[in-house]
Every structure is written in C-alpha cells, then in structure tokens.
Amino acid sequence: MLGRLNHIAIAVPDLEKATAIYRDMLGATVSDLQPLPEHGVTVVFVDVGNTKVELLEPLGDSSPIATFLEKNPAGGMHHVCHEVDDIVSARDRLRAAGARVLGDGEPRIGAHGKPVLFLHPKDFCGTLLELEQA
Numbered sequence: 001m002l003g004r005l006n007h008i009a010i011a012v013p014d015l016e017k018a019t020a021i022y023r024d025m026l027g028a029t030v031s032d033l034q035p036l037p038e039h040g041v042t043v044v045f046v047d048v049g050n051t052k053v054e055l056l057e058p059l060g061d062s063s064p065i066a067t068f069l070e071k072n073p074a075g076g077m078h079h080v081c082h083e084v085d086d087i088v089s090a091r092d093r094l095r096a097a098g099a100r101v102l103g104d105g106e107p108r109i110g111a112h113g114k115p116v117l118f119l120h121p122k123d124f125c126g127t128l129l130e131l132e133q134a
C-alpha cells in the first residue's frame with residue numbers, strides 16, 4: 001500500500017522565520033508561501049531531491065494545527081505523508097482494519113493538487129499520517 005515518502009511536515013509558529021532558516025542557514029531551495037485556507041494552514045515546500053519538507057503555520061482561527069503549536073510552541077514534527085496508488089481503496093482497507101480516518105473520510109485536494117487523507121496518530125505509532133494519491 002505505502003508508496004514513496006512524499007513529505008515530512010514540520011509545524012512552525014512563524015513560517016517566514018522557518019523559511020529563512022531552511023533557505024539561508026541550510027542553503028535549501030524553498031517554494032513560495034502557499035495559503036491553503038481550506039486546510040487552515042499556509043505552507044512552503046523544501047525540495048531535497050528524494051522527498052520534501054513541508055513547513056506549515058496556522059491560517060485562520062480554526063487551524064487544525066493550533067492545538068499542536070500550543071503544546072509545542074517552538075514547532076515540531078507534525079505529520080508524515082506517504083503516496084498511495086489508490087487513496088480510496090487504501091482508505092477502505094485501513095478502515096476495515098480498524099484505523100480511524102480523520103475528517104469526514106473523503107479525500108480532499110491537498111497542496112500538490114492531489115487528493116489527501118489523514119489517519120489518526122493514535123492508530124499509527126503516535127504519528128499523524130497523511131496519504132496522498134500518487
């Protein structure tokens with residue numbers, strides 16, 4: 001089921017500062033800011049060749065990462081995104097195995113214009129998993 005690692009996401013309190021760290025201190029190429037109000041975040045992507053780092057900050061007053069940042073005010077690892085060949089069949093298989101799919105369970109278009117889903121961290125070794133249609 002699991003394909004390549006599409007991105008590792010780091011939630012940050014200040015996306016401009018985090019972008020400067022990756023661009024200026026680490027010498028990485030960082031994309032432009034991408035506001036995604038439907039996801040309640042603004043993101044940038046750091047392309048490191050074999051995968052990406054997604055830096056995300058809250059957008060709006062009901063961001064799903066707000067509580068995470070209250071608990072981790074300096075920021076921290078937020079989720080891991082794997083690609084899957086068929087996100088709907090992957091969802092159905094995981095549900096049948098007892099995993100919790102977050103939200104209404106329907107794939108939504110993510111930052112790469114592909115359908116994404118999230119799986120509850122308590123079902124996956126304390127790690128929030130995102131699936132993205134390859």
Ligand SMILES: CC[C@@H](C(=O)O)C(=O)SCCNC(=O)CCNC(=O)[C@H](O)C(C)(C)COP(=O)(O)OP(=O)(O)OC[C@H]1O[C@@H](n2cnc3c(N)ncnc32)[C@H](O)[C@@H]1OP(=O)(O)O
Nearest residue numbers: 036039043064067068078102110111112118121126127128
């Ligand atoms: C940019 C678009 C897209 C992409 O294309 O890449 C994105 O990545 S959007 C990213 C932002 N969107 C999401 O994260 C959506 C899915 N997330 C959620 O629905 C919620 O964040 C959550 C996972 C349900 C948690 O919500 P929260 O308000 O924090 O609820 P709780 O505080 O009750 O948390 C429950 C439980 O889970 C632990 N938790 C929370 N977040 C994480 C995390 N990122 N990793 C690991 N564990 C997490 C939290 O600590 C609670 O545990 P206990 O305290 O032990 O109960």
Ligand SMILES: [Co+2]
Nearest residue numbers: 009054081130
């Ligand atoms: Co993501």
